[in-house]
Amino acid sequence: MVNQALDDFLKTLDKGNFTNAPYIKKVEKPWGYELIFTPDNLPYTGKIIHINSGKRLSLQVHDKKQESYFLANGECNLIIENSKGNLETIKMEKGVGYTMLVGQKHRHQAVTDCDVFEVSTPESGNTYRLEDDFARSTETEEIRKDPNRGWST
Template sequence: MKKVINTPYIKRVKKPWGYEIHFTQDDLPYMGKILHINAGKRVSLQIHDKKMESWYKLSGKVIMILGDKEGNLFEQEMEEGVGYTTTINQKHRLKALEDSDILEVSTPEIGTTFRLEDDYA
């Protein structure tokens, strides 16, 4: 029988747009975090060459900016009770219209993140 990992773990990471709460340990084969994005702020427009992310809005009002297969950007508001997944090399960005919390699960922090636009660089 496999042992359950039950070591309490939490890490808060300050970001210029708010903060992240990591609730999974770094050595696991996946990452779990809560993104808190302050009203009027947005994360970088980015792509990942090896990482996929899935999001679920916990609170607030959030706009996703996503790239289609041709790389054109479109906006879509996150709905209540719906999950969203970005694919490898898909452009993506989150923008909060009010203080917002998003649950994010993903592959581990692997590969390279390319920041195409960053409001805080």
Template sequence: MDGSSGGGRRVVKRVDKPWGYELIWAHTDRYVGKILHIEAGQALSYQYHRKKEETIYVLRGELILHYAAGGEDPQTLRLGEGEVFHIAPGLRHRFEAAAPVDLLETSTPELDDVVRLEDRYGRSDR
């Protein structure tokens, strides 16, 4: 059973990224659940979302989070295991790892809602 008619097992989808990988373990029309693995020394794009809202939970390691609201200057916050951060639409942010880090992310389902402001890997916004 694929769960499309109410419930059941799902297949976890692995998406390789230049900074590590994502494991998408839930994807419905109402929410998405992912595990993000960021390799040491790597970082995601400095980005924001127009509609997507997400909350992250640090499963393992320490996350370096750069973020800024509106016209504010970016701030840097270090989050350790068990800590949580909410990212509202419009909040500019970047996840970075000095050592390997695993994050649990729950979000609204707009996976393609990414506006990249800066990217180490030469990717442009979608």
């Protein structure tokens, strides 16, 4: 019975969509760069965020996107909104994950050069920048289509 169900499932697949081609897209940022390792047409996004020592990402909030992070190397602080609506600073620990829900304010701040893995829902909706060291405004879906998302480095 299980084999029949598997056979039926396999017959529904369009194997023409299967690929073993590598993929990477580098997006330069004023604080470092992102290496996006998932194609745009998937229902999720995976990336490595490289943050240069002493730099920080904007204090931001997403209207559609949820994210989870994992510190791969270096030292990084995560400034996040807690359940009372206050911002608190957490020293990220290697080996554990951190999740930001839709509408939750957050910011990364590199103590040393660091790499943070991020998995998320697709990059859709708006990223509202509440504070930004580089005077960048809200990132919209239209801006995401531009090389380096419209910002020079």
